[in-house]
Amino acid sequence: MLHRDYPGQACSIARSLEVIGERWSLLIVRDVMNGNRRFSGIQASLGIARNVLSARLQRLIDEDIIERRAYQESPPRYEYFLTEKGLDLWPALMALMHWGDRYNPGPEGPPMVVVHKGCGGVVSDRGICESCGQILTARDARAAPGPGAAVYDGLPFSPFAARR
Template sequence: MLNRTYDSQVCSIARTLEVLGERWTLLIVRDAMLGLHRFDEFQHSLGIARNVLTDRLKRLVEAGVLERIAYQQHPPRFEYRLTAVGLELCTPVVGLMHWGDRHLAGPEGLPRLTRHRTCGGQLHSELVCEECGATVDGTDLELPPGPGLRAHPDATAG
């Protein structure tokens, strides 16, 4: 995880970075979204050192992003599945992927597509207003203080 904590900041982004802000962690979540579940699968996909992978999986389980499920008793073996909390990460992870697709894709094209499993339609990550249904971009985005920030008058981050 991060070498420093953001305890003094009342900010959901800083809190999220404490859980997901290390590159291997987000790639483990990506691989779990792709259907990998076992330690060896993650290690093979990522080329990550065993001790680093062990630490990242442990932290994701502690944070409630993954659950550790025994699939074999002798010797004990476990797999890692996204929890409901982990599945909610699909939206921001796909949003990061789409940003990378728009700005960093190679000349060969997109590395992966995002499709609706039920009908096959392409998916788009967007901010949509729950009131009027409009798609909102960064120029029309407002981030006013919420009740959690107002409870901390010395907070400088949002």
């Protein structure tokens, strides 16, 4: 949806941003990663316009970051899942989340923490378990409400059942 490529940019950061460096894409990926898999769920959680969400999902599907699967037919209803490529955005999300926690913290502390499924340890900005030191991937971790989660205004916390 970027109407202009980054000309002369051989940098991979630029190429990454062409795909996910846009107002909503990473937040959609985060939602899906956290188990919020349906159109209306994502729409409600982010407050994104429906047409824009539709366009973003289509773009993420085109880029093979998200996959759409029907969970019933007649009427057709869909869920969105991350592909491997999408799951591999996890380290970038961890880095951005920790940067936000550090420099723009909520009044009560981080609203969300990520924990290592294996040992329950907290995951660092590098996606490393602070308890056991293992270098993790998206599948090894799950999100959980943090100290600042109470600030969440009205909305119940998203379903964090990080299915597989």
